[in-house]
Amino acid sequence: MTNHTFGETSGVELKLAFAGDESARVAALHSYHMFDTEEEKDFDVLTALASAICQIPIVLITFIDETRQTFKSHHGTDFRENLRELSFCTHTIASSEEIMIVPDARQDARFVDNPMVTGPTKVVFYAGVSLINEDGFALGTLCVIDQKTHSLSDDQVHALKTLAKQVVDKIELRRKVRQLEKANQELAQSEQRKDDFLGMVSHELKTPITTLKANLQLIDKLKHSPAAPVFSRIIDSSARSLVKINGMVDDLLNMYRYSENQLQLEKTTFTIYDMLHVCCNHVRIDGKHELVITGDDKLQMHADEHRIDQVVVNFVNNAVKYAPDSKEIYLNISREGSYVKISVKDTGPGIPDKHLPHLFDRYWRADHSGVKYTGLGLGLYICSEIIKRHDGHIGAESELGKGSTFWFKLPVAHLC
Template sequence: MSDPAQPLSNQQLLDVLSQYHSGIAIHYGVDSIIQYANDAMIAIWGKDKRVIGKSLEDALPELKGQPFIDMFKKVWNEGITISGTNTPADLEIEGKLQTFYFDFEYRAIKNAEGKTYCILHTATDVTPRYLSQQREQDMAEELTAINEELAASNEELRTTNEELTESQDQFRILYEELSESNSRFRSMVRQAPIGICIIRAGNLLIQDVNDAYLELVGRQRGELENKTIWQAIPEAAETYAPVMNQVISTGIAFSAKEHELSLNRNGIPESVFVDFVYEPLPYYDGSINAIMVLAIEVTEKVKARRSIEEIEERNRLAIEAAEIGTFDLNLDTNVMITSDRFNTIFGFDRPLEREEFAATIHPDDRQARAKAHADALKTGKLYYEARVIYADKSVHWIRVQGKVFYDQEHKPYKILGTLLDITQVQRLNQQKDDFISIASHELKTPITSLKASLQLLERMKDNPSATVLPRLIEQSSRSMQKISSLVEDLLNVSRTNDSQLRLNKTTFTIHDMLNACCNHIRVAGKYELIIHGDEQLQVRADEHAIDQVIVNLVNNAVKYAPESLKIYLIIEKEGDNARVSVKDNGPGIPASKLPNLFERYYQAEAVGFQNSGLGLGLYISAEIIKRHGGEIGVNSEPGKGSTFWFTIPIKG
């Protein structure tokens, strides 16, 4: 199996550009510093690779006084594109200043903010074409003059045979020169590296075509010669016949870049991309004699660019989906380009200078950040975690990872990296640590008590009549009950996490279930459970699980409102749902605590009350209600008590 195609590296892309027959160069800065030039461009300039890194004026001093330097500055400053056709330029080639003619384009390449960061310079030496056109035009004009001279000669024929003979000799010489020029032109067409087809304007008959054009359209020479262009390539007629007719009628050239074209090449339908020009060739009187078609296939270039764009888009979507921020730091200029997500993670809605981002780092983490950057320049890898402080004084955690890029002298010049908001991860880690501490403390107390009771029972096993024996047994039982309750909470959390919480739904009356639940509270005799509401309301649900929710909510009321001796259990019907509320008249819960009450391991602080338990009761209750397709919540104000409620569908 062949290896899958791999995206081209930057160097490979430059190698591809270096093979292109037309000149390509990349400049930056207002002085047009040459960062890259392919071999074709170097040849056009008549220089060598030493021009790389020089300004255009330093590399080609002969351009001083010509308009090109000012054009580059205008393109850089205004972010525009300037192009020209058959534009003359004086260049020093092999020590001699010569005039050449070019089709060129200076195009400003911009970043996402619309700022120009380089100029793409393309040029094609069209001197032979231009001079050929000029020669043809000159010859046409000369031929006109000759015709005029011939007319005069015919008038003089009657007076002198010598003058007639001389005129005929001159005509023969001019004709031979014209024939020679025509032969040179046709030879140039056939040897040109781009596809060329010359079509007579009057009847669209193909006059000449080179091998490059035949290869482009996938035809043999015999399929095109002595035929009209649309007889030879009928599949292109619908789209391009109107364009060619317009060029003939107006005398204005037409060009297209990366135009998609369907061709039947060698009997196989193919979709290709071409750059092409319909260039009108005029008579001496301005009427159009012929159309010269110049075409270059750029299918591979278009596919490669689209592939790169597709990869970039997939990477962008993946980064956005992962909510990762990205940055590009230039170590020479200290300029940092950041993504929108990067700015958001730092608490901003716009790009800022690097120093402004750094200023938000928590003072205690700045030294670690500086060390991470210093180490990265040596190791090539950047990694650190730190806190950032938002404008509202809230603290958030970030994780920064990056890769350092080096130049040929192994000098670091750029860092590309990612930024991730790990605030929630740090919070969960903290919750995990808190839970371990709480669980250790909560389990240690009953286990210690149980161990002490068992040690005393061990000593008293031979004296079963001891009066302290019942108290030790009762204390052991309470300790074991406490341990069992803690372990049950942990098992319930494990089941909810592993989606193992199975519901055994039956139809039951909520009022009857409330009457039967919370016996541990009723037996103690301290608190009164008062039931209000619809006594006949029935639901289809897991009665044992709903009972567990009620017990958790009642225990929560007893725990955080110990002075509220009356606890109200309220039953209501809301549309297709049953709503059950547990209300106390305790001190209430601060608003800042309400959003976190149903999180795992969270325990609100009660004034003057020592919390116990693992902070799992409300979390388990929320999971049970969620599995029933209901909602759970709390309404509370400091000093006005709290009402915990949940809803579940009546019909399950």
Template sequence: MEPTENFFRSIVEASPFPVYMCMGEDKLIAIANDATLKAWGKDKSVIGKPFDEALPDLKGQPFSTLISEVYKTGETYYGNNEPAEFIINGKRQVNYFKFTFQAVRNSRDKIVGVICFSTDVTEIEHARQAMEESRQTLYNMVKQAPIGICIINSDNLVIEMVNDSYLELVGRKRIEMENRGIWDAIPEAADLYAPVMDNVIETGQPITAKEHKLLLVRNGIPEMVFVDFVYEPIRGFDGEISAIMVIAIDVTEKFLARRKIEEAEERARLAVEAAEIGTFDLDLITDELLTSEKFNKIFGFERNVPHDLFVKALHPDDIELRDNAHKAALVSGKLFYEARIIWPDGSTHWIRAQGKVYYGSINKPLRILGTLLDITEFKHLQQQKDDFISVASHELKTPMTSIKASMQLLDRLIKVDPSSDKIPQFINRGNSSLNKMQQLVDSLLNVSKITAGQLTLYKTNFLASQMISECCDHVRLAGTHELELTGDTELELYADRQRIDQVVVNFVNNAVKYAPESNRIIINISKQDDMVKISVQDFGKGIPAEKIPHLFERYYRVDTSGIQYSGLGLGLYISAEIIDRHGGQMGVESEIGKGSTFWFTIPLN
């Protein structure tokens, strides 16, 4: 049963959406509910008027033509977000509608009019346009961005947009990227990055990475690169993820440059550690001092301590020197001084401080960065050298004076009494002095050869006992000491006889020199596995334990009683080098009041 006209009108009037109906070819407005009149900006006076007459605002717009077309053909027309311009309250206004134009037929199936069902989607369309405008703005920004950006559809992973920077990063042409699946375009990155993208799409959470290592095939060539990247989800108007924006920056050069700097810093750190150098950073504004572990150890501290404790550790006589050096550094920009410090245990050490002053914008000194070196051993060696020069001068001067005196006396005797029986005595005295000078010069030459690595060995086979007996004849002839040769007297050596002779003579001479009150010296020969050991034992006062570690140093001379002995302090140093060249070892055992035993070992063959 068909509804009555009044029932139909009541349904239309009750609709919250615009509904109107035009009748006949003239398109007379037969029905227009309140929602329609509000959308048109009209009142009920338009009802009964032709569509074109009632709505002159729509002239030139497609609606009148569409109604006529539906009236003639009977085919329904669907409009989607179509704009309609009206003058409402004196102002031109554009609204958007989603609508349907549908033919109205009578009981004989004849078309008598056209009914329109519509929905005002203006707000939705404005939002969509705003979204599209934002998207277009984003795309324009992407194109112009100096960093690589690629926008990928989240449904099919097809690349929607890619800028030139991204193309350069991945080494592809635009035709190889746009409108293609991302993993088809860059297959070498799929294993690593496909799970990342899937996670972003699934969770909606962006993912960021720094200096990510990646193998890319760029322009056909595999290259290892490092990239910073962000996978950022893009949401549509409905809040759903519609795309993924990939932002990538090639940081390979920065990464490699930083790694070079880090490697250089590490090498510098290792070099500083290897060189036993301490470092410091002194803030001239706050007086705060930052020190390295080695710096603290050079000062005798096991931990960081305040600045004033380092200053207090300076020797009282060197504090003014340090203060003057710091004052001069503020003017010259360079800090340098050498000073003594006193450790917590009371021992004295030498330091060398060097640094550079850094200035602020107004040329105000801000900080000093520098290094600290323990030069105690250097100062000790320097003192030894000074002592050596003094001793060498004295040692050479004595025989030279003797020779000069002998020559002067010989000159007088020859003139006065050429046959005098004293002439041979003066000649022998001069020869003795010359021999002593020869020994001194030989010692200096040996040190020079050792330093230059030119100490050559000439090895032969010989009996150890025979060599010892021959080299020690001068002691037996002097008659002041008794020599006892013990051990394996049949042991044969393969070594440089002259050099081993030199070592044994040095041991025996030292026993005579430093143990004059003991007239007994024991020389022992023994075999230890594939080595031979020769030792020289005296029964003198012995050597203090603190002096033993220095015995084989250059220029070191043992003085246990205040007595000044002759010699250059080179004998044991040269002996140790000779034994080392033979592949052996040298050592000493000593006990105060009981004497000392010097020994060395060398291979039998």
């Protein structure tokens, strides 16, 4: 789309008018997506009606950002935009008046040297009504322009104000429709993630259940020969399957409890270092990773120790699972302003930036490039819910090739 601009500054320095909170106003304006868009008949109808009512040839619907004034509708002219510094409408949106009328710009100190007045456009008369959104921001104007003087009647002024409100109604409706479409799209994506999750749950539960069923069938066949060498291995395999099934069912039940606000916290006061020193013993016993505890060994916390332990265990288990070559896993305790922070750091492959915002989502699980990992992927979601119930914050930082750090912080109000 070719844009035509009203004029050039020609070296003239103009004093610009600005609205109160300009950055907030511009941010609100951009939420409507009015710049660099196609013309629309709905707006053209309103400018044509304004022209007929006011008996003025040029009517514009304009929106003004930091530097530009775009014309969403431009009845009576081919111009489609203007420089903000030349715009009469910049003064309108900065004014507290319901309508700004300039009977003769040639006699107005604000515009007497404006190239729109002295140049080929020869603007003489201007009247503009601010387009004020529901949050009170003046986004642009509905304005009428002519090359000769005019005097608007009360009815014409009232009509311009009414038409300006209709413009605002239309853009508000457009924004709400866009927001609704976005919400529907996000809902559809959420439902798809939920369906994918349910399919994954079915698959993950099927494997240990199938193994357990096969083991029970073997046990039934060998029940008269319990001393057979294979018998103990079958029992061990069955026990592992039951542990997997029990863990997945616990995760699903916890997810439900947290989503329904049914989690009950049993808070006590405990020393964080002592908790870290005894948690994750399964990792210490395995002997493949060393848990290195650093930081303030005196800090105490008033929280549900079992739930906080659950979060730390999940962080450490993830480090073992996704960073198996990270021989040392660092658990750090620190005080950050009004928060106490616990972090778990590995030196594994790291996590891509695009995955970081989704790590704690309920139905999200990353694609690990063909590497097969078991589990429902609910651990981090459950951790985030536990920390939220403690009025804390949770997060992760990572750099590819250098490792990841998972952390949570609880406010100092929970300390003693």
